[in-house]
Amino acid sequence: MGLLTLMKIYLVSSTDSPEFTRLKCSFARSTVIALDAEWKPQRSSTSSFPIVTLLQVACRLGHDSDDVFLIDLTSIHLPSVWELLNDMFVSPDVLKLGFRFKQDLVYLSSTFTQGGCVGRFNEVKQYMDITSIYNHLQHKRFGRKAPKDIKSLAAICKELLDISLSKELQCSDWSHRPLTEEQKLYAATDAHCLLQIFDVFKSNLVEEITLQDPKHINVGLKDILNGSDFTSKIVTAKLCKAADVIRAMTQNGQNIANGMVSRKTTLNTMPMDENLLKIVRKYGERIMLKESDLLPRISKRKTRRRGASLKNVNTDKHLVCSVDWQGPPPWDSSLGGDGCPKFLLDVMVEGLAKHLRCVGIDAAVPPSKKPDSRELLDQALKEKRVLLTRDTKLLRHQDLAKHQIYRVKSLLKNEQLLEVIETFQLKISENQLMSRCTKCNGKFIQKPLTIEEAIEAAKGFQRIPNCLFNKNLEFWQCMNCHQLYWEGTQYHNAVQKFMDVCKLSE
Ligand SMILES: [Zn+2]
Known part of the structure; x- marks a missing residue:
């Protein structure tokens, strides 16, 4: 691959430090920012989300090296950085890269609320997930029958960049201070590699874009603009296209005076270059947190008691909340899994199994017609599957099989499918559709037959x-x-x- 960009690492522990000033400058000058977060692994059955102790932010500046900031959330004054971060999350001018960042966002929101912030992080705009980037690349290389495996970040990095991410460090104690040099390097690389994966993706696409439309060959405009200091902002604003100004106005209700786009936020960002803008328009997603995403776990004791009296509708509603999925699923890399979602469906949601297989998800059913709950749980545990059921009785076994059972709330198959996709944040792409036998859950042979x-x-x-x-x-x-x-x-x-x-x- 060759062209790996270097990184400069800054540890940001307080808001009155030169590192924090640098962070603000980099935010203002980056149009691509990669995000990652670390928290202390939580093993016990506590009733709240893990506390995020480190937020890594890798900024693409267009120089020889990228800036990677390790924001120490255990020491920095959280209310003082909330707005800066939130502005960046919702800014339409910054592409955000992450690897299944929704979970990070839930934990971040909870951490900041507990740290005295009134606002939460509810949304990330212009987001691209590394999993979908990887799938697009696979699709380009192999066409419709691209391999369908859902990979861990480590596997993707190894394959595309030939970088190895240490599993041992990933599980190290991220609340301990000071961080070791190895931890700092690992944390920075974890975010920085996302920028580099995006580079691979972008160079693949730019070829396509410039071929389609020769007008759009971009002769380093962004590089020129990024190269100089902040006075270039005026040049930037004058050069930015009318469409961008209109876009900026309608999205944020800004004033435009003397050709300058001024925004009433802490973040004054650069416009994206045309190629990037095209990518963002085509592939940019949005992460939205719902109220239910932000609900902390309710103790198991309550779940069990409520499970016993299902007749009352109100009680049922509470039960639904209390059994909301909190993860991580058994296939998660933090639990040593391979990242491939696997489900086991009991007879009450059998129809859902076919639907899941249709979108390429591994959805098994028990071998015997009338398995008892013990058999179901054993199979789920043994094969590292999440048991999907509508049977509330099974939830009593949650003590035995933590993170191994999920109660499907929707009644209609299509809605159940959507519910499972959303709950487990499954990434489904078109080339995954019909990649699995709907009759038996088997995989198709690699090569199509004549x-x-x-x-x-x-x-x-x-x-x-x-x-x-x-x-x-x-x-x-x-x-x-x-x-x-x-x-x-x-x-x-x-x-x-x-x-x-x-x-x-x-
Ligand atoms: Zn089959």
Whole structure:
């Protein structure tokens, strides 16, 4: 890969330090910022979210090196940095990169509230997740049949950048001070690698963009602007396009005087260059926290008591809140998992299993027709799956299988699918649709079959309609039950349906 950017690391422990001044400058001059957070691993069954002790912010400045700030949340005055951070989170002019940052945002919000802040972090605009970036790259390389595995950040870094992230340090005590040099380097690299993964993605796309539209070859405008000091801001504002000014006005209600875009926030940012703007418009997402995301856990004792009296509607509502998923799931890398979501569905949510398989998620059902709760839990534990159920009786076993059971609240299959996708923050992309056998949960063989191969493979147990014979179709076969699938009308309808359900934009 070769072109790795260097980083300068700054530890920010107070607001009256040169490092903090540097942080503010870098925020103002960066159009891409990568985020990560560390907290002390929580093992006991405490009733609140983990306290975030370190927030890492990597700023792309367009120099030879990027600035990486390690904001020490155990010592800095939280109310003094809340606004600065929140402005950056919601700024339409800054692309934010993260790896499943929603969970970090929940914990950050809780940490800042406990640190005396009135406001919370409810939203991150112009966000891109490294998982979707990785999936786009895979899609480009392998086409529709790209490998479907959901990878850990460490695996993605290794593959794209040849950087190894230490697992040992990831699980080290992030509340201990002072941080060791290894911890600092690890923490900084964790955020900085996101910028570099984005570089790989961007260089892939820029080729495409410039090929499509030769007008948009950007001759280092951003570099020129980023190179000089803050007086360049006036030049920047004059150069920024009318469309950007209008965009800025409508989004924030700003005043524009003498060609200067002035904003009433702590953050005065640079406009994005055109290529970046295109990327953000096409791929930018938004993280929104709902009230329920910010609810801390309620003690297990209460869950159990309420589970016993289900008839009262109000009580049921409380039960629903108290069993909200708090993670991490057993496949999480913090628990030594491989990052691939795996579910086990009991008979009450059997229909959901097919829906999950349709979007490429591993969704098993128990081998026996009438398993008892012990068998279900054993299988979930053994195969590191989360048991999905609507059976409130099963929740009594939560002591035995912590983070291993989730009660599905929705009644309709489509809504259940959405609920599970949102609760577990599953990333579903179009190329994941129909990558798994809906009959048995098996995976398809790697290479699609030709019609001749398919006819041969189908002999004796499945009829392939004659009308398919002279069409140039691809067939897939389940590795497990050998069922054949093809890209017919049914397939397209199913893809469309699930794209609608999952609100996939493409
Ligand atoms: Zn199958």
